[in-house]
Amino acid sequence: MVWIKGDKMSNLVKLLGRDEYLLSGNPSCPGCGLALGLRYALKALGKNTIMIVPASCTSIVLGPVPTSSVKIPVLNIAFAAAAATASGMSEALDILGKKNINVLVWAGDGGTVDIGLQGLSGAAERNNNFIYICYDNEAYMNTGIQRSGSTPKGAWTTTTPRGKKRSKKNIPFIMIEHRIPYVATASIAFPQDFILKLKRAREVKGLRYIHLHTPCPPGWKYPSDKTIEVARLAVLTGAWVLFEMHRGIFKLTGPSIRLIEKKYRKNIEEYLKIQGRFKGISKKMIEDISKDIDENWRYLKEKFLDNNRK
Amino acid sequence: MNIVPLAYPQKGSAKKTGYWRIFRPKINYEKCIKCMICWLYCPEGSISIINNKPVIDYDYCKGCGICANECPVKAIEMVKE
Amino acid sequence: MILSGNYAAAYAAKLARVNVIAAYPITPQTQIIEKLAEFIENGELNARYIRVESEHSAMAACIGAAAVGARPFTATASQGLIYMSEMLWWAAGARLPIVMGVVTRALAPPWSIWSDHSDILSQRDTGWLIFFPESAQEVLDTIIQAYKISENEEVLLPIAVAWDAFYISHSYEVVDVPSQRNVDNFLPSRKKYKHTLDIDNPFSHGNLVFPEYYMEYRYYIDDASNSSKKIIREVDEEYYKIFGRTYGGLIEKYRCDNAEYLFISLGAFSGDIKEAVDRLRNRGYRVGFIRIRCIRPFPSNDIKEVMKDINGAIIIERDFSFGKGGILSTETKSALYSLNIPIISYIAGIGGRDVGYEDFIKIFQSSYKCFNLENIPEKPIWYGLRVIK
Numbered sequence: 001m002v003w004i005k006g007d008k009m010s011n012l013v014k015l016l017g018r019d020e021y022l023l024s025g026n027p028s029c030p031g032c033g034l035a036l037g038l039r040y041a042l043k044a045l046g047k048n049t050i051m052i053v054p055a056s057c058t059s060i061v062l063g064p065v066p067t068s069s070v071k072i073p074v075l076n077i078a079f080a081a082a083a084a085t086a087s088g089m090s091e092a093l094d095i096l097g098k099k100n101i102n103v104l105v106w107a108g109d110g111g112t113v114d115i116g117l118q119g120l121s122g123a124a125e126r127n128n129n130f131i132y133i134c135y136d137n138e139a140y141m142n143t144g145i146q147r148s149g150s151t152p153k154g155a156w157t158t159t160t161p162r163g164k165k166r167s168k169k170n171i172p173f174i175m176i177e178h179r180i181p182y183v184a185t186a187s188i189a190f191p192q193d194f195i196l197k198l199k200r201a202r203e204v205k206g207l208r209y210i211h212l213h214t215p216c217p218p219g220w221k222y223p224s225d226k227t228i229e230v231a232r233l234a235v236l237t238g239a240w241v242l243f244e245m246h247r248g249i250f251k252l253t254g255p256s257i258r259l260i261e262k263k264y265r266k267n268i269e270e271y272l273k274i275q276g277r278f279k280g281i282s283k284k285m286i287e288d289i290s291k292d293i294d295e296n297w298r299y300l301k302e303k304f305l306d307n308n309r310k
Numbered sequence: 311m312n313i314v315p316l317a318y319p320q321k322g323s324a325k326k327t328g329y330w331r332i333f334r335p336k337i338n339y340e341k342c343i344k345c346m347i348c349w350l351y352c353p354e355g356s357i358s359i360i361n362n363k364p365v366i367d368y369d370y371c372k373g374c375g376i377c378a379n380e381c382p383v384k385a386i387e388m389v390k391e
Numbered sequence: 392m393i394l395s396g397n398y399a400a401a402y403a404a405k406l407a408r409v410n411v412i413a414a415y416p417i418t419p420q421t422q423i424i425e426k427l428a429e430f431i432e433n434g435e436l437n438a439r440y441i442r443v444e445s446e447h448s449a450m451a452a453c454i455g456a457a458a459v460g461a462r463p464f465t466a467t468a469s470q471g472l473i474y475m476s477e478m479l480w481w482a483a484g485a486r487l488p489i490v491m492g493v494v495t496r497a498l499a500p501p502w503s504i505w506s507d508h509s510d511i512l513s514q515r516d517t518g519w520l521i522f523f524p525e526s527a528q529e530v531l532d533t534i535i536q537a538y539k540i541s542e543n544e545e546v547l548l549p550i551a552v553a554w555d556a557f558y559i560s561h562s563y564e565v566v567d568v569p570s571q572r573n574v575d576n577f578l579p580s581r582k583k584y585k586h587t588l589d590i591d592n593p594f595s596h597g598n599l600v601f602p603e604y605y606m607e608y609r610y611y612i613d614d615a616s617n618s619s620k621k622i623i624r625e626v627d628e629e630y631y632k633i634f635g636r637t638y639g640g641l642i643e644k645y646r647c648d649n650a651e652y653l654f655i656s657l658g659a660f661s662g663d664i665k666e667a668v669d670r671l672r673n674r675g676y677r678v679g680f681i682r683i684r685c686i687r688p689f690p691s692n693d694i695k696e697v698m699k700d701i702n703g704a705i706i707i708e709r710d711f712s713f714g715k716g717g718i719l720s721t722e723t724k725s726a727l728y729s730l731n732i733p734i735i736s737y738i739a740g741i742g743g744r745d746v747g748y749e750d751f752i753k754i755f756q757s758s759y760k761c762f763n764l765e766n767i768p769e770k771p772i773w774y775g776l777r778v779i780k
Contacts, residue, residue: 023323024327025321026324027324029372036351047590047593050588062595065604068318069319073594075596077455078478084452084455085454088451088452088461090455091441092410092459101590119445121444126442224376225374225388228376314585315608316595318593318594
């Protein structure tokens with residue numbers, strides 16, 4: 001399915017720009033979702049960016065000493081420490097008078113929703129000034145596909161061989177409750193949506209949080225050419241919601257706008273059957289997953305969408 | 311050698327990843343409508359826009375096949391190396 | 392001014408013009424960070440204060456700040472220090488100049504807020520330089536010196552300045568607080584290093600290193616730690632010229648000339664040990680005291696130099712390495728191995744139990760008997776232990 005046509009494409013090319021900040025020939029897997037996400041993110045933020053990377057797949061994608069695969073300064077840091085490091089760095093740059101430098105945390109789901117949550121929550125409460133992008137490949141991929149708090153219900157991982165029983169931790173909603181100035185979700189299948197959000201976020205002061213869906217071929221067990229298709233289906237089935245919470249106003253974006261109506265959402269089985277990690281899941285589990293998605297939409301309508309209109 | 315472990319930006323930090331390929335993408339320029347969706351979705355950034363045409367850098371293309379899968383007119387074919 | 396050790400530390404950080412403070416409260420460090428918050432709020436110190444949500448985050452924030460060229464400061468104790476441990480290794484491995492105050496406190500369980508050195512000494516492998524001032528004055532002077540040492544291009548290692556809970560942190564004494572102008576002359580603002588992150592010269596810091604190269608980076612850390620000995624002495628001398636106070640570099644020698652026996656110790660015991668030495672000398676014993684001011688890098692040569700004609704040494708320490716012995720005595724004995732001098736190891740004051748000069752005199756007298764009978768106890772003696780059977 002083609003979402004962008006004709007001359008809109010040339011605008012999109014202009015929006016992304018021709019400069020590549022993520023250099024080819026890096027250690028990422030073929031078809032890696034996070035690599036594409038990083039390529040987009042750095043195009044949106046540009047060269048005045050310092051990136052902080054906690055332990056994650058990206059730590060390897062950055063390349064071994066002495067060659068780096070990104071054209072911006074990067075500080076590698078310990079697994080739990082990304083948000084706190086960014087707090088220190090952003091305050092330091094500010095007091096040193098180095099304005100207009102984006103401090104970006106590029107962290108995986110493990111380093112955000114599990115071991116990194118304390119640091120992220122602290123930084124959010126203090127509203128430190130940096131952009132935090134969590135790229136969600138829904139498991140601890142770098143260490144060999146173990147489950148994280150962000151692994152969806154029913155998914156196979158090496159530590160949940162019969163499928164994860166609990167639902168995914170809803171970090172974007174938790175970040176909204178921290179009352180930071182900008183929270184959004186995005187998907188690599190919808191680059192225009194992601195990049196425009198990032199460009200808007202760049203102009204906001206305070207903690208900006210973006211949760212990016214980045215499928216992983218070896219971890220989700222699908223052939224590498226389907227990465228975009230998988231990411232797209234996640235959105236079109238309503239499993240992954242695209243939204244933006246900015247200046248206190250919550251809105252759905254892109255294809256998610258009309259998916260508030262259940263009838264427009266594709267059947268969740270389309271999304272599940274394309275991925276080997278959901279192979280052999282029971283009818284009951286599919287029903288549970290479907291119910292969870294409906295419940296998630298109901299909750300966000302009641303809690304966030306309807307509150308806007310008040 | 312620096313006393314601190316530093317790495318400087320350069321293409322090919324994992325060497326010539328073109329060697330990873332089992333299948334290589336071949337663009338049929340007759341069919342190509344120059345929409346640049348392949349360039350958009352390439353995770354490696356190994357497709358460039360040159361003279362308004364997508365051009366694949368086979369030194370680094372890992373053969374993931376996303377470009378072939380996403381091409382709206384099926385102008386890209388994955389051919390065995 | 393009349394200051395406690397903790398307040399002296401706050402004044403030192405202010406004079407050193409630190410510009411990023413990231414700290415988490417823990418007894419008995421709280422006065423330091425409270426005072427610093429006051430300085431910032433009333434405009435005396437131009438710095439950013441990040442009220443982090445844990446000590447691990449405190450060190451992470453200091454690392455983030457130091458990596459882009461700021462001069463950070465933090466302080467902690469006991470549980471906080473151990474929680475921070477992962478990041479201590481990171482700071483040293485990243486070769487970032489950072490100074491931290493550690494108010495040494497016993498580790499739990501069971502809970503204790505009183506002085507004990509096991510917390511900071513358990514971190515001696517990390518690559519951090521570690522200093523033990525014995526007074527509030529020395530706390531202030533050492534923190535200022537520490538920035539100069541840490542930021543020296545031949546060192547580039549973070550420094551922990553450790554002082555005893557309550558004995559030094561909360562006791563008040565007269566402290567000469569130097570003028571800002573003199574400190575500015577002594578300690579210029581931080582400069583840029585090769586590994587300071589910069590958007591005009593992008594590089595990645597700390598990427599993956601294969602076995603072929605990792606060992607060299609670790610060697611460089613040890614090399615820098617050893618090179619710092621020279622810098623520590625130089626900085627102490629320079630400090631003396633400007634401020635009129637010196638602490639002898641890595642060790643302080645108290646009445647060691649023509650001594651037959653020596654006490655070796657560090658921290659808050661020192662005042663009482665010096666008193667004991669004076670009293671023993673009055674009674675005719677030729678005894679002296681080596682106060683270890685800097686335990687990392689370990690001052691092997693400095694101690695060996697003093698020990699040349701010694702017949703026996705008594706090491707008194709407020710720490711322990713379970714399953715081996717006192718940390719200080721283990722390290723000192725191994726440094727003095729070739730000299731073959733009888734050394735008796737005393738463990739005292741663990742968990743903040745009071746030990747005074749009278750105890751040290753008793754310790755000397757029983758050790759003196761051992762030295763003369765050539766019956767040196769192999770195992771460390773836990774002074775005042777109530778044996779529970």
